[in-house]
Structures are given as structure tokens and as C-alpha cells.
Amino acid sequence: DAKTTQPPSMDCAEGRAANLPCNHSTISGNEYVYWYRQIHSQGPQYIIHGLKNNETNEMASLIITEDRKSSTLILPHATLRDTAVYYCIAAFRSEKLVFGKGMKLTVNP
Amino acid sequence: DTAVSQTPKYLVTQMGNDKSIKCEQNLGHDTMYWYKQDSKKFLKIMFSYNNKELIINETVPNRFSPKSPDKAHLNLHINSLELGDSAVYFCASSQGAGYTIYFGEGSWLTVV
Numbered sequence: 771d772a773k774t775t776q777p778p779s780m781d782c783a784e785g786r787a788a789n790l791p792c793n794h795s796t797i798s799g800n801e802y803v804y805w806y807r808q809i810h811s812q813g814p815q816y817i818i819h820g821l822k823n824n825e826t827n828e829m830a831s832l833i834i835t836e837d838r839k840s841s842t843l844i845l846p847h848a849t850l851r852d853t854a855v856y857y858c859i860a861a862f863r864s865e866k867l868v869f870g871k872g873m874k875l876t877v878n879p
Numbered sequence: 880d881t882a883v884s885q886t887p888k889y890l891v892t893q894m895g896n897d898k899s900i901k902c903e904q905n906l907g908h909d910t911m912y913w914y915k916q917d918s919k920k921f922l923k924i925m926f927s928y929n930n931k932e933l934i935i936n937e938t939v940p941n942r943f944s945p946k947s948p949d950k951a952h953l954n955l956h957i958n959s960l961e962l963g964d965s966a967v968y969f970c971a972s973s974q975g976a977g978y979t980i981y982f983g984e985g986s987w988l989t990v991v
Contacts, residue, residue, distance in 0.1 A: 814922065
């Protein structure tokens, strides 16, 4: 599975959009981009995933560049409860997910 | 109702002991997993079962033995516990390959 790179941390003001970047320059054509998050002391929570097209659900939007070498997870209106470690993962299949260090998002009041 | 539940949530035990962590999912999923999150916070898959059959075993020591009595349960038994086994163990489930994985709340194992 391709390696992903995320900044270690990021801050965001409550109510603003949070744009979480991820680089996956070695991603192959049939690898999906998955986003999960882990709120302190809880199990990882699925957010969204995509292959080529942008995706949106009730939690977030996923923007994948045309060359698929990077993506951005967008939380449209961040709340304090969105403070968590966010994982961007490139994988062929969801059951082979390998979680890296992720990125700590802190939403400030 | 908790979708994926695991017990115990916290477990402190001595080296050399044998312990089990139980997991149950009420989502009707066919596939269940065990993940381990170590002190550096890396989360890695250990095992995956589909309809009670082992499909993924990621080079885990054979002291770790998963057991699936039915597709709603996947228990993790650990023999001869070592200090390095201290970690958070997450159970998870999904409908199958390529589907969203739902995680439990984790079991904090501390070996002293």
C-alpha cells in the first residue's frame, strides 16, 4: 500500500472549515484514499473514502487531485468535538488499512 | 446499542499470565478484525475473520490466538503475556472486503 504523508498537527477555529491535507504521491491506480479519525480514548471512526472523484457525505468532503497524488479532507464547519487525530490511508482494500501517525486537529473555541 | 463491543475495557495483568478479550458485533457483519495500537500510537491489523474463517494473519506471534465461535463474535486469547504486549486492542467489523470498518472502543491491556 502507498505511503501517505500528513502534517503532524493543525489548528482550526470553531465554526470555520477545516482543510486537512494528505500527500500520497506513490498511490497506484486501484488504491482508495480512506480517512478515519480517532477521538481521544475511542476507537477509530470512518469518515469518508474515494478513488478518483470527489466525495461528500454528512461528515465531510474529500477532494482528490486529478493526478491522485494528494487529497484534502474538508470539515465544513468544525466543532470542538472534531478535535481528534485524523488518518489518511491509501489502500487497495479496507481490511488492509495501516494507520500511520495521523494528524492531530485541534479545534479552538 | 453499541455496534462493536469489547470486554474488558481495562486489563492489568502479570507477565506470563493468559488472558482473553471478548468482542461482539450486532451489525450483522460477516467480517471481524483485531487491531493493535502500540505506545507510539501506530494501529496495525492483527487478524481478520470472515464467517468464522481466518483470512488475514499479519505475522502475529502464535501466543495470540483468535477464536470465532460465530460470525458475531471474535475473541482474542493471549498466552504467556509479555511486557511488549501492553497496548490498546481494537476489535472491528465490516460487511466484507472493501466495506467500511467499524471499530470498538478498545481494550487497554497493561502487562506488569
